Amino acid sequence: MCFICSLKSQATASPWQARRAFLLAAAAVSAPTFAQVNVGRASSLRKLVPADQIEQAGAQQFVATVKEAQQKQALVANDHPQAQRLNRIARRIIPFTAAWNPRASDWRWEVALINSDQINAFCLPGGKIAFYTGILDQLNLGDEEAAMVMGHEMAHALREHARERLAKSTATSLGLRLGSELLGLGNLGAAAADMGTQLLTLRFSREDESEADLVGLELAARAGYRPDASVSLWQKMGKANGAGGLAFLSTHPSGPQRIETLRSNVPKVQGLYEAARKG
Numbered sequence: 001m002c003f004i005c006s007l008k009s010q011a012t013a014s015p016w017q018a019r020r021a022f023l024l025a026a027a028a029v030s031a032p033t034f035a036q037v038n039v040g041r042a043s044s045l046r047k048l049v050p051a052d053q054i055e056q057a058g059a060q061q062f063v064a065t066v067k068e069a070q071q072k073q074a075l076v077a078n079d080h081p082q083a084q085r086l087n088r089i090a091r092r093i094i095p096f097t098a099a100w101n102p103r104a105s106d107w108r109w110e111v112a113l114i115n116s117d118q119i120n121a122f123c124l125p126g127g128k129i130a131f132y133t134g135i136l137d138q139l140n141l142g143d144e145e146a147a148m149v150m151g152h153e154m155a156h157a158l159r160e161h162a163r164e165r166l167a168k169s170t171a172t173s174l175g176l177r178l179g180s181e182l183l184g185l186g187n188l189g190a191a192a193a194d195m196g197t198q199l200l201t202l203r204f205s206r207e208d209e210s211e212a213d214l215v216g217l218e219l220a221a222r223a224g225y226r227p228d229a230s231v232s233l234w235q236k237m238g239k240a241n242g243a244g245g246l247a248f249l250s251t252h253p254s255g256p257q258r259i260e261t262l263r264s265n266v267p268k269v270q271g272l273y274e275a276a277r278k279g
Contacts, residue, residue, distance in 0.1 A: 037265055037268055042164070043164045045164060045167050046163040046164040048167035049167045051160070054162065055103075055107070057125065057199060058126040058157075061124055061128075065112065065114075069112065075112065076114065076133065080113065085143060086111050086146070087111065093154065093219050096223060097219065101157075101160070104127065108126075108127065110128050112130045113133065114132050117138070118132040118135070121153055124157065125162055131146075139233075147220045148220050148233045150220075151216030151218075151225075153212070154216065155211065155213075155216040155219065161208040161212070162199055165204065165205075213262055216230075217230050217265060221269035222269075223276060227266040231262055234259045
């Protein structure tokens with residue numbers, strides 16, 4: 001069955017509006033007055049694709065991914081220890097996401113754990129996260145390193161990298177005609193369905209990956225996860241480069257420059273981590 005992380009694992013269940021109010025309040029209290037890492041402004045080109053449409057496409061693709069895993073009996077149960085720790089990690093990071101994208105306070109965050117040897121994880125637009133057991137088991141990730149992976153994938157959704165990639169693709173391949181359709185002047189249902197098929201195969205740019213590394217680093221640090229775990233994570237990624245099933249590394253190549261950039265940014269968020277641990 002699907003592992004859902006919408007704060008449903010709390011001892012007392014509450015309506016979605018109450019959960020949303022909690023997230024908004026938490027974000028208001030703990031949101032950064034300014035980012036400790038420097039990633040600049042998000043691209044305005046992404047506005048060619050409506051946010052609600054790509055979030056709908058992300059939700060549809062997530063449902064399809066979960067359904068396929070269920071059919072293969074590969075969906076990990078909610079009470080599995082690995083699923084439970086992903087739940088804990090997500091609960092700690094989610095309150096800090098709205099500071100990076102206000103829409104995140106309305107997202108119904110979900111996390112699915114899929115039994116597969118693939119070294120892979122992703123977060124679709126709208127907060128739909130999937131982890132494959134291979135990335136946890138084959139890399140022997142501790143909670144700190146798993147939090148860095150989750151923060152990185154959340155950052156892609158928060159910075160709307162998929163929305164930007166699709167907008168650029170739309171502008172290049174189909175021009176203003178399809179752009180007008182995506183903006184509400186054409187067949188939105190067909191466009192959303194087409195988006196869903198592309199979301200899992202998008203290749204982010206080097207700049208996107210760098211942004212996701214740094215925003216994910218800050219998210220995890222604010223949630224109380226050790227910043228230098230980002231360095232050990234990518235060192236493990238590099239060592240695993242000769243292994244099989246590296247879906248994650250095909251789109252997230254490890255290398256000395258990536259590791260050095262993370263290492264140089266660790267001191268910027270160390271104070272956030274220490275404050276979180278004290279709190």
